[in-house]
Amino acid sequence: MQSVLSNQTTRKRAAQSGAAGALWLVQAISGLLLVLLLLLHMVAHHFVVEGGLRNFQEVLAYVSNPAIFFLEIVFLIVVTAHAMLGARAILLDLGLSKSASRAANWGITLLGLAALVYGIWLAVAIQNL
């Protein structure tokens, strides 16, 4: 692992050209963003709320705030992108054939898009309750 690690560092993966380097950078940046967004999410949704969870009316009042709604959508986009890139890395690391890799890429893209569409639809539907 040490040799892999130092090889990766020497090559400075972030500076790699091509799709793999760009996707790695997206995953790293989305991961760092998630640390902040998740911290905010945990504090605002659980740690400052009596009992740790809001009741139905409190949830509706909370998500009716446009700033909160915006943050939740940003959180959804960032977490979906990060999760799908991670799942893709695991799948491709299994040493798939070219056609299977292509299918995995398409499958991950469609799954991510479906999660985004459903998540945004759900957020809008909850706000309109």
Next chain:
Amino acid sequence: MQEYRTTRDGVRGERPLQAWFDVRKRNLGSWAFAINRLTGMGLIVYLVLHLIVLSTLLQGEQGWDKFLEIARSPFFLAFDIVLIFGILFHGLNGIRVALIGMGIGAKNHRSLFWVLMFIGAVLLVVSAWKVFTI
């Protein structure tokens, strides 16, 4: 995507999935890599569950109240601790991986790992206390 290379560490064989669980000559980086992936997969499952749970809001107050009852049970609270462990490990180790990948702190990656894990352990204890006392 052709430039993508599969992960190999020289000790384990050519079967990548089997290599994850091969404990021979494991060093810190290998363990961190394997646990990072396992927690990542767990968090993906949790995200799907989270979307399903949030969908119960559409069933109105009764649907949400039913979830709140389950969410406040001791079993679910214990599950929260496992979840927080996954988030903390994946998040903090992810910071280390991102920094090292960008060429920052590679020489001190072991110390960086243990400092971050210490922070994670403190946050886990504080979170666990919060979960059971809030």
